[in-house]
Amino acid sequence: MASSKPPKKLNLLDHNSIKHTIDDSVSEIVKSGGYVEDVRLSNVKMLIGIIIIVIALFSQFYKNKFPQNRDFLIACIILYVIFNVLLQLIIYTKEKNAILITYPPAGSFTATGLVVSSKLPRFSDIYSLTIASADPKSVSANEPVHLTKSVTEWFTKDGILVEGRIWKDVEALINEYTKEPKKKR
Incomplete structure (x- = not known):
């Protein structure tokens, strides 16, 4: 954790800002x-978006x-609708609530990366973080692990993110995922 960065301060009444800040920190930690x-999935989505824009320009x-x-x-119009539906299907079926999809770490024995997903329901302070395998059907995939915590535990009253606390919680969740025993055959 780099202490040379300025602390992340935000408005605690801004739900989207809170989720975005926590998601960014979780991504950094992972x-x-x-x-x-x-x-790759982001690149496919961008390519489909560019195709949609080109269709609209034509x-x-x-x-x-x-x-x-x-x-x-x-x-x-028909092509525009088809590519927009395709984009929404990719977001709904593949991406879901994922904030980060990774490759396996270098030198690791596992063949799958991670899918890190988060939820922060509107008008709620309960943040849910899930770490799962990028390929759940793989033999090296572990069971998903979950963390559910109030965002008030990670912020001061002034809206400053206490990175040490979130760092400790996310690292513990990653360790729980990587140390979990394999599924029984």
Whole structure:
């Protein structure tokens, strides 16, 4: 943990800011443990987003005006909807609440990385963190582990994140995941 960084201070009434700050800290902690982020899913999502933008630009700036380009516009609208549905399916089925997906650490005997997921329900102070295998069907996958805690334990009254506390909790959760016995066959 680097002490040269300024403390993270935020408005404790801003739910999104609290979740974002905690998620960023959790990601830093996991990466500091030797896990490297797997950005393939993010790259696929960005590629689909670029395709959606290109479709929208083609439909907007096509050389013919409306009555002549009717069929072209209909095709663009259909493609736009198809790629947006595909993007939402990827987010809903693959990404879920994941804040970080990693490769296995270098030199590790496990063949899977981690999926770190979090939830902070609106109007609640209870933050849930889950660490699971990136490939749950793998023989080296462990059972997911969970941490549920009030965010008030990680912040001072002034809205400053106490990184030592969150660091200790997340490292303990990672250790619990990596030391857990394998599933019975």
